[in-house]
Amino acid sequence: MKPKVVIYKKIPQEVLSYIKQYCRVSYYEHLESWSNPEFLNDLKDAHGMLGSGMSINKKLLDRAPQLKIVCNASVGYNNFDMDELTLRGIMATNTPDVLTDTTADTIFGLLLSAARRICEMDRYVKDGKWNRLIGEDLFGIDVHHKVLGIIGMGRIGTAIAKRANLGFDMEILYHNRSRNENAEKLYGAKKTELDDLLSKSDFVCLMTPLTEETKNLISYREFEIMKKNAIFINGSRGETVNEKALVKALTTRQIAGAGLDVYKEEPINPNHPLLKLNNTVTLPHMGSATAETRTKMAFLAAENMVRGLSGETPPSLINTTLLSAR
Structure with missing residues (x-):
């Protein structure tokens, strides 16, 4: 049988x-x-x-x-x-593997959207607010030739590094348990300690698996170390980030913005404070959704x-x- x-x-x-x-x-x-x-x-x-x-x-x-x-x-x-x-x-x-490139596309798109305020500007135009040349208050942040820090340089992290380095001439820093010699050789990635990565990166991309060690890996202390103009991207799991700390960092402009595809609770509560912030791009856990x-x-x-x-x-x-x- x-x-x-x-x-x-x-x-x-x-x-x-x-x-x-x-x-x-x-x-x-x-x-x-x-x-x-x-x-x-x-x-x-x-x-x-x-x-x-x-x-x-x-x-x-x-x-x-x-x-x-x-x-x-x-x-x-x-x-x-x-x-x-x-x-x-x-x-x-x-x-694994079959979703690597698709997810990397999504995460890098999230990074671009957060940096250039694409979703916010889409609403700006559709709401009929575009009646003059935009001023500095609506300017975004350049992505090219910036420093991208990737926490968790596995398959997807490596694919993100490829897009960033070869497509946008970005310098790649990474934090991982072991060296990723392939990323180092092909994309010039440099293995660093977490605090160094946080302090030097213009974009911080979290791609680590969820384990007991990575729960709340990014919290109040980590956001304080980041640059004031840094953008934080989470494509890992919601529990790897302290969401209260993230909300504080975004509302006080401790960091410039965020792009999120994952949350501690999914689907996210419609009243969650993250959904009220203009400097945050929120996606419905759609990394592999094609x-x-x-x-x-x-x-x-x-x-x-x-x-x-x-x-x-x-x-x-x-x-x-x-x-x-x-």
């Missing part, structure tokens, strides 16, 4: 058809809560799960005793209790699922320590 999988995220029909060739599928296109009785019943004999965002923790895993693999259709996997999954011998996978990329992500998640359940090594296995136990 084919293994049973539970899909709790809308995926393209062609991806769903691919999975059905190899698995029995319980498909929840719009699952509002994992406490849904039908969903919980399906977990009892599920061998695999595919989706994103849902917290895969001990409480849920206790309801899925036959589970062999969980597949995130995203690059991030902070929703996984990795210790618990590995302890139970359950494979965990994600979808049809082409989301389809590639879904196919990679599906391939991880199918190969994992067939006894092969999934292409994007996270807890690789399980390989030695096979």
Whole structure:
């Protein structure tokens, strides 16, 4: 009998058809809560799960005793209790690489929008306020030949460095646990301590994964170190930033502006003070949101699922320590 999988995220029909060739599928296109009785019943004999965002923790895993693999259709996997999954011998996978360039495009676009006040000026024109040459109060900030500091020089951080250095002649500083020799060689990136990066950068781009060490990595002290004309970009996870500290830095003009694609609470509360600030560009966590990329992500998640359940090594296995136990 084919293994049973539970899909709790809308995926393209062609991806769903691919999975059905190899698995029995319980498909929840719009699952509002994992406490849904039908969903919980399906977990009892599920061998695999595919989706994103849902917290895969001990409480849920206790309801899925036959589970062999969980597949995130995203690059991030902070929703996984990795210790618990590995302890139970359950494979965990994600979808890196396929979204690198698309996300880098979004983040650099966010940087440009914040620097040149593009969203604000769009509203200015559409609201009928453009009736004369704009004055200095509406001027933006140059991006070219400036210093970009990237915190977290992984795949996406490197792709951002490429766009910044080769496209805009920007000097690249980066802070990372290990050296990124490729970024150093190709884009002249310089590895620095965090405080040096913060004090020297005209743009600070946060791209680190969310871990216990990176929670509130950027807070009151870090914003105080930044230049007064610096622009802060967050394309990582909302919890890597103390949002109260960010609001203070923006409202007091401790920094010049911000561009955000992620928030501590998502969707963000409509009354959140960040949404009231003209010097902040806010996006709805859309870094990888193109049809082409989301389809590639879904196919990679599906391939991880199918190969994992067939006894092969999934292409994007996270807890690789399980390989030695096979």
